[in-house]
Amino acid sequence: MDEIAADPSHPRYASLLMRHRLEVAQAKGMLADSAMIAHGRGEAFDYLLGEVTTPSAHKATRHALACMMEGRRTVLSVNGNVAALATDEMLTLADALDCPLEVNIFYRTPERMEAILGHISERNEALGLDVTVLGHAPNASIPGLKGPRASCHKEGILDSDVILVPLEDGDRCRALLEMGKTVIVIDLNPLSRSAQEGTITIVDELSRALTNMVGLLKRGENVVVDSKYNNEATLKAALEWMLNSLKQV
């Protein structure tokens, strides 16, 4: 899938790979107009993180994974950028957790939905997985949101108790929180509304965070809910990490 010119030993390989995935997704019609700009913003914050998973992000990742494992009805939400950047990782995680993916995009058009669902279905088959992928036939609405961006599946997002929303819009994140769900955010900007308001916020690059989760599961590590978990402390630690990286220049 990832045929790019750069060598994996190139210091910018991971970053170039993500750009390549976005270009492929762009060509497939999966992305919103603002997708590339949003990605660039993320790149700047990842630069400040030093492009590594920080200790506090590792801690948030473990806790988030434990919550997803304990969820009665865990759902992984996928938008255009998530599908572009990490479809394989999202499918692998959903398979390991035995939970569905639901495609849920902010700027919803039939063409984009079809492009994203087609891409995920292709990868589901290519990986030899059989993950349930929702989004094709929404039959419910997220209360508090207007228009097509409220659409969801009853058996998916609506009835979920734990939901992973990587790179999520602030309004939709808040609407999900108001439904009483455990909302797990993955966002490189610790100052974004989603990051600030999420139940658990993983301040990390998407594919790194998902690869960490899959690794924890594959190695059979003992991942348990952290009863003392404090998301404010997570956000503060991410900011301090960035502050220190700016100071060291």
Added chain:
Amino acid sequence: MDEIAADPSHPRYASLLMRHRLEVAQAKGMLADSAMIAHGRGEAFDYLLGEVTTPSAHKATRHALACMMEGRRTVLSVNGNVAALATDEMLTLADALDCPLEVNIFYRTPERMEAILGHISERNEALGLDVTVLGHAPNASIPGLKGPRASCHKEGILDSDVILVPLEDGDRCRALLEMGKTVIVIDLNPLSRSAQEGTITIVDELSRALTNMVGLLKRGENVVVDSKYNNEATLKAALEWMLNSLKQV
């Protein structure tokens, strides 16, 4: 030119306007593939600046303007993103300084050059200006660069003594410095190679910085070369401003 849906009173108006300009430029074929991502990175750093011109950026702006006024052969360099975001401002500045613009792009293709030159020529006429615009017939090369990205005009960039290079690539910035020119960089990322190596670095959003320069000229302010100007101090002040904004969260 700027027909966008948002009201100028909208708190995100300036940012939405810049995105709109990029979309128009994208449709005209003016942009490189990486243009939107680069813009998003800038947005993140502007967010850390608080989307204002800081006192140190004002100081760098005045000094840079004075150097451009004193230059024997000042040239303003324009790439795809600069043409997209601030063609009018660049033309107005070139007119006030009575110097040429030169289109000089990193990923040079005849189609992109034509699209950018066409856009600038349209705006030159619409503004009732008669600025000399180079780039259409390069007859020289910047030493130290390979391939089409080295192309330039002898009567423009090659023989210039002072050059404004907003949003410039690090390699090209260095090649211009090695020619002994005064290189004025406008870049929101104080850590970028161009920002770090430029003779004078204005850490500010492009259209804000240019509007500030044009304003200084229009108001006839006394703008003089600052013999004690220290670019390291400018970069340090920009970083500290960002640090403080992160701290205040």
